Amino acid sequence: MTFPKISTSLPDHTQLPCEDGTFVKNFQEHPQSILLTDSILPILNRRHPDGQYCIGQDSGIYWRITDSALNGAEAHDWFYVPNVPPDLDGQIRRSYVLWQEQVSPQIVLEFVSGNGSEERDKTPWEGKFWIYETIIQPTYYGIYEVQRERVEVYRLLENRYQLMSANEREHFAIEELGVELGIWQGRYQNMELPWLRWWDSQGNLLLTGEERAEQERQEKERERERAEREQQRSDRAESELQALRDRLRAMNIDPNVNNDD
Template identity: 70%
Template sequence: MTSLSELTLPDHTQLPDSDGKFVKNLQEHPQSILLTDSITPVLQQLHPDGNYCIGQDAGIYWRLTDPPEKGAEAPDWFYVPNVPPTLNGKMRRSYVLWKEYVAPLIVIEFVSGDGSEERDKTTPSQGEPGKFWVYEQAIRVPYYAIYEVEKARVEVYHLVDNTYQLMTPNEREHYLIKPMGVELGIWQGVYQNAELPWLRWWDAQGNLLLTGEERAEVERQKRKKIVEKLRHLSSEQLQSLGIDPEMLD
């Protein structure tokens, strides 16, 4: 009889990193990039050592099955604190719970159908475990967000006493993800040339967290305003400030 000490469990290099399914719509990829790009400065502050992991449509293995991929859920977006994104110098192919023992802090699902898959509470005794049950009872993810672009809404569940409780949004219609110090909500606007209700982050004061491109544009507009003000000064005034008037041309 094989003992637990002799049993070798597969790691991320030995497990499938795809279930062969297509991404269900064209918004999913840019939506994931938007979430990751805008939250990165916050996560870098929370983890100056770089020990955090973001998954985008990547598998979370929570049980051993045959075939292996049936033992995984692949959230559209998830974040795991205090776990590095690489192992032995290589990016993770998947996230394997029995190798890390650290659950994601938040998982986000983008609804493509009617939302029944994302809200499926089927238990193992009833059949194939539903996605909602897996996140709540098996992986035990503290925050679970379900984003429905067609309805321009998001609902967020918080794990309280081992049970998901539907959170109530604040006065801004955002949901506070307290351990991250940010809020999650819907933003109507243009991203990657598409006018849609996008899922986005805000800080705890209600300020929208910008992408790198948006931050760069804010800086360009600031510089433009400064240059316009300087152009109203005389050459003598500019020189007194140590500014060469020709630099403003």
């Protein structure tokens, strides 16, 4: 393969554009990214106790140097990179620059608004699929089609993407993280939609911080109600015992005296 001629200078993330001026394609995209990030953070924090990882949401990955800088970048809806610092020299990343970082993302996810042809384009040096498979090479590449309520996940094996098969729960296992990726129908941020979400390897939904707080609130409420029921049973038992004592006294029997002898 003949590689295109590129500039010899190597700009870093502070010298490259961090946006292309286009609108987000629909109102689901930003909440979808937040949902994925929020729910997987506990997993990533346990996996990286040193905090060495980063997540990109609607951010660019620069994979080659071109005269027009943005032509050498791909805008990804969501991606995760292990074993890199969360910032660079105390600066928030403006983009993810492969020749600067030298670590490929482990997961890249694309949210499809159209028919998915752009995300499956294998045209050399232009098509997203080709760029991911050949240059950027994330271990997992997911294409989420909200209108069709489906997700395709590819895994990189011997430098080629292989379409993964879903398990019995219709999820795709991300073995390195011990999680599964799939579609969840429900309400999030006031929108009832099919959402792309994570589960653990046992099939338990990974909750957002708000969902975890609500779950804890409900558990505390159930515990309070249980304690109230126990107290009510204890009060009834005490009331019945007191009524029995009163009846015995009315019969001139001292309830405090053992009459077995």
